[in-house]
Amino acid sequence: xxxxxxxxxxxxxxxxxxxxxxxxxxxxxxxxxxxxxxxxxxxxxxxxxxxxxxxxxxxxxxxxxxxxxxxxxxxxxxxxxxxxxxxxxx
Numbered sequence: 089x090x091x092x093x094x095x096x097x098x099x100x101x102x103x104x105x106x107x108x109x110x111x112x113x114x115x116x117x118x119x120x121x122x123x124x125x126x127x128x129x130x131x132x133x134x135x136x137x138x139x140x141x142x143x144x145x146x147x148x149x150x151x152x153x154x155x156x157x158x159x160x161x162x163x164x165x166x167x168x169x170x171x172x173x174x175x176x177x178x
Contacts, residue, residue: 103142104157106174109167112137112160123159124166135160136167 113134120129129135140157161167 104140104174105142106171107139107141109136109138109171111135111164120160122162122166124161124170127162127166129160129162131160135162136164137161138167138171 111134112131115131115135115137118131120131121127122129138159138161140159142155142157144153144155146153159170161170
């Protein structure tokens with residue numbers, strides 16, 4: 089967990105909707121960087137994950153109409169801070 093929280097500019101981009109934020113534990117091996125505080129998030133340890141979704145324009149070779157993105161946060165407070173900043177900027 090981080091002692092200093094200053095939400096970075098939400099990096100999700102335009103058109104994304106936050107579908108859910110859930111606690112995860114032992115999700116998979118590896119690490120991500122918390123988009124709020126920059127701390128390393130070990131994905132096989134307790135953390136929070138936000139699922140984002142947006143519509144996408146299919147091209148002639150693809151039929152996919154939805155796009156999904158997962159963000160990993162070091163704790164619930166960082167997830168809440170990021171979502172608040174994202175919704176404010178939207």
